[in-house]
Amino acid sequence: MKKLLPAVLAASLLSLSACVDDDMDAGIAPVPPTSAPELSLETMKDITRELSSDEFAGRAPGTVGEEKTLALLTERFAAAGIAPGNGDSWYQDVPLLSIEAQNVSPLTITGGGEDLSLAYGPEMVVTTYREQKKIDIVDSDMVFVGYGVNAPERGWNDYEGLDVKGKTVVILVNDPDFGTDSLEGDFGGRAMTYYGRWTYKYEEAARQGAAAALIVHDTAPASYGWNVVESSWSGPQFYAQSENGGADQTKVNGWIHKDVAARIFANAGLDLAAQMAAAKQKGFKAVDLGLKASVSFENTMMRMNSKNVIGILQGKSRPDEYVLYTAHWDHLGICKPDASGDNICNGAVDNATGTAALVALAEAHAKAGAPERSIIFLAVTAEESGLLGSKHYAENPVYPLAKTVGGVNMDAFLIAGPAKNVVVVGKGKSELDNYLEAALTNDGRIAEAEPTPEAGYYYRSDHFSFAKKGVPMIYFDGGEDLVDGGREAGKKIADDYRANKYHAPSDEFDADWDWTGVMADLRVYYTVARMLATTEDWPNWVEGDEFRAIRDQSRAGS
Template sequence: MRLLLALPLLLAACQASTAEAPETSAAPSEATMKRLTERLSSDEFEGRAPGTAGERKTLDLLVAEFTRLGLKPGNNGSWFQTVPLVEIAAKNVSPLTFTGGKQTVSAAYGPEMVVATYRVTPRVEVKDSPVVFVGYGINAPERGWNDYEGVDVKGKTVVILVNDPDYEAEGLTGPFGGRAMTYYGRWTYKYEEAARQGAAAAIIVHDTVPAAYGWNVVQSSWTGAQQMADAADGNADQSAAIGWITNDKAKALMASAGQDLAALTAAAKRPGFKPVDLGVVASVGFENDVRKHQSKNVVALLPGTERPDEYVLYTAHWDHLGRCEAVDGDDICNGAVDNATGTAGLVALAEANVKAGPTPRSQLFLAVTAEESGLLGSAYYGEHPVMPLAQTVGGINMDALGFAGPARNVVVVGKGKSGLDAYLDRALAAQKRVASAEPTPEKGFYYRSDHFSLAKHGVPMLYFDGGDDLVTGGKAAGEAAAKDYEVNRYHAPADEYDPAWDWTGVMQDMALYYRVGRELASASDWPNWVEGDEFRAIRDKSRAGK
C-alpha cells in the first residue's frame, strides 16, 4: 500500500495534449466515495483478503456497481481475470535459533521474528544452516556492486539489511540513487536475489527508518495466511524460508558471533564490501496449511468512440489483509484508507466518465487483487494483459487516499519520470495547486503499489498522494498526519471508516484523477517516459512492435 512519499526530481520533456480541457460538471461523487468506502471497509467484508468470503462480497459489489453504470465486462465478455494464487499459512513455528556463537540466540515468532515460504510444501525445516551476513544483499553488475562476491551461499542462511546502501544520502546522487530507494532496496528483490544465489533461508534485519514502517507492520503483515503467485514447480527454486528479524535480535546475533551490527552496517554501505561468515548456524521449522485458489481482478470497460483500440487504464487494489494480529480484541484489518478509498475512487471515476459521456479512447477500470501480498494481481495483468500494453496509452493508480484535509500541493511518486506529469500540472493549475516530489524517497514508494507492475512493462503510470502542505497547518500538519496514520492505523485493525472524516482534500484529488484521465482519453498523443528513464527502452520497443 503506501504512506507518504518521494523520488527523484527530473524535468519531464512531454508532448502537449491535443484535447480540449475535460468537462468538470461530471466530477466524481463524494456520496459514492463515502458509500462505497464505508461498505467495503465494514466488518461484513472481513478485511477483503483474497480467497475468502470477503473477496466474493467485494467482487459482487464491484460487478453490481459497474453494471449499474452501464460499463461492459472488460475481459472477452467477463468481468473477471483469474489470478492463480496459493495461500500458505505457517503454523507450529519453532523459534529461529542461532547456535555456535558465544551464546545461543533465540527469536520468537511474532514479537521477534516472522518467517514464511514461497514454496508450496507442507513442511519447512532449516537445520544448522551456516549464517552469512551479505550486507544489503544486492547483486547489480551494471552498478559495479555485488554483496555476494566471493562467497557460495547455497544451502546457507543469509542475513540482509533493508533498503539501499546510500539511503542516508542528503541528495539524489549515489550508486543507488542516493536518498531515493531503487528496486534493489525492496524486500521483494532481496528474497529474489537470495533465491538466485541458492540460499536456504533469507532473513532481513528490520530497522524502522530504512524500512519506512515499524515492527508492528511487519508482524501484522507476515503472520497469518500469506498469498503467493502459483507456479507449476511449486516455487521450488525459491529459498525454503524467508522472513524478518527485529533489530535488537540482530544485534544479539552479531554480538554472539563476535561482530557488531553497527560496524557491519557501516562496512556494507561502502563499495567493495565483502560478505561475512558469522561462524554460527541457524535453525527454524514450521508446518504449512496450503490452499491453491483462483482470485480475481475485476475488469470494466467504457468503450471509446473514435479509437476504441487505444486504452487509458485506471487501477486500484481491492484487497487488504483480512484477519490479522488482534489489537484490543479486534482482528479484522478493515483497510478503510488502504484501499477501500481507492476502490471506491475507481467506481466514482467510472461513474463521472459515464455521466460525461464516452471519450475517443476506451477507458479500462481495473480493480486488482493481492497487492498487499506483493502486487500479485497487477503483476499478473502486466504479464497477461487483457488489452495490449502497446495500445495502452497510460494510466492512473489510486492507493490509500488521505484525510488530512485540503492541501496546496500533491506529492507525486516518481515525479519527472514521464510525460504524464504535464497532464497533472494542467489539472493542478486549474485548482491553483502544485506538484511536489516525494519528501521521503528513501522509503521506496514507487515500488510499493500497482503502478509499478505496469511501469515494468513500459506503460506510463501516474501515481500521486495527497498533499503534505496543508491549507491548515502547512508542512508540519501534513507530516504529523502522515506519521499518525503510519503509526496508529497503517496495516492495523484501526484502519476503519470514520464518519467524521474531512473529505475536502480527497475530493480535490479525485477531481485531478478525473481531469487527467479524461484529458488523456480525449487526446491523440502518446506520453512516454523521459529519455534515460529505466522504463523508456521497454516502452519504445513495445510501441515499435505494436
C-alpha cells in the first residue's frame, strides 16, 4: 500500500495557504505554509485491531474493556508526545448509572378484540431511566400521540389538550416531514430535526408525565433495522447519574416492532397506516386507543465513574485557545448472539477506527511541533448510550468552551477504498465548511451534503453535545462516490454495513481491509485542525443557524 508522504501534505498546505489568501471573503484568515509529518497507517491498523479484539469485550463502560481501552490510549498518547489534558491526569470522570432489565414480563395489551402478549426481544424491548429495583406498569391507558412532538415555535403540539399522567404513549419514530422529497416543511423536509430523535421523544413524554413511552420501530425512518434495536437495548444500559435517581422520568421507555404495532392498532379498531398518515398533518389530535398496557421487570443497577480520556498538545503562542478532536472509545460490549453464537459487539468500525485516528493524529501533530493554538484530543465514553461522555465534558469543560475555536468529530471510518468526495453531516451550518473545502482542494475531492438527512445523523454523534453549547463542530465521513465503482459501489458497501454489521458482532477487524480511503480522509482531518490551530480566525455558525446566538453570547463574555 502506498504511504502518505510528508511532501504531499506540505504541498497541500502550501496550496491551501494560497487558496485562503485568495478567498478572504470565505471567512478564513491566512494560514502560513506548514509542513506535516507522515500519518501512520500502522497506528491505524494496530489500534483498530487491538481495540476491537475479543480481549476488549466490546468496550462497554465499566467493564474490563474500559480498563484495557484506557490503558492503551494513555500509553499511546504519552508515546505520541502529547501531555495529560486534565491537569496531571489523562482522565475526566463521567458519573454513570448502569441499569440492566431482568426477568422482563411480556408486554400485555388488553381491552380490545383479543388480549395480546408481546415477547421481550423479537417484538418489544423495554428499559427504564429510573434508579428503581422493580418496575411495574399495570393497566396503563394507551394513547397514540403521533410523533410525540411539542414544538411551539413550529405551531405543532401532539400533546395539546391531553393529560397523559400515568398513561402509556405510543409514538412514531422520526418527525412529521419524513418521506418528503425536498428540504422544505414544518420540520425541515426530509432532513430530520431533533424532534425526530428517540432521545427527544422520551424526554418530552417525561415532561408530559407519561408512565411509559413506546416508540414504533420502522426501518426506513429509524435508518436501522429491528436487529439494531434488539442488540442495542438489551443488556446493561447507561445513563447519567441524577440527584433524584430519575424520578422525573417515565417509568418505562421502549420500542415495539411495527408489525406488532399494526396488531395493537387493529385490536383498537384502527388502521396503523391511516393513523401514521394522519399524524403527519398539522392539527393532528391524539387518539385514545381504548387499550391498557402492562409490563414488569427487575433491574440490576450499579453507579460508576466511567472516564473520558483527554490529551493536549500545548500551543506555542496562543495556548489558551483550543482546537478540539473528538471520537468515542466505547461500544456495546456483550450483546445478542449472532447465528454462530458470537455475543461480543467488537465495534471495529464503530468506533475503534475513530479512536485509532485520535492517536494517529496526536502522533502527527506532535511530530510537526506545537502550532499557535493548543489541540485537545478527547476520547469520550458512553456515546452509544446517548452521547453521555461528550455531554458531560460540554457541561463540565476542562478548557473553556468560549475559548474553544472549533472542533472535528470522527465516528466510524467507512472502509471502502478511495473516494472522490467526503460527506458532511450538517453541511452549510458553520464556517468550518470553508476549512474543509480548502483542505480538499489539493486532493481534487469535493464535499457533499449527506444523502440521507432523514436519518438524523447530525444528532447521533458527539459533535452535537458541543454544538448545543455553541462550539462550531464539523463531522464528515468518507465519501461513497468511490474511485473504483462510483456511487453504486459505495452505496452497496455502506448499505451492507448498516444492514449486517452496525451494532452487531460482525463489526470486526478485517486484515484485508483497503485503508487507502481512510488514510486520505485522515489527511483531511489533520489539515482542517492544523489550519484552525494556526490561523487567528474564529469561525462561527452561519447567520440564522440554531447555534449562532449561543456562540455569539459565549464569545461576548470570553
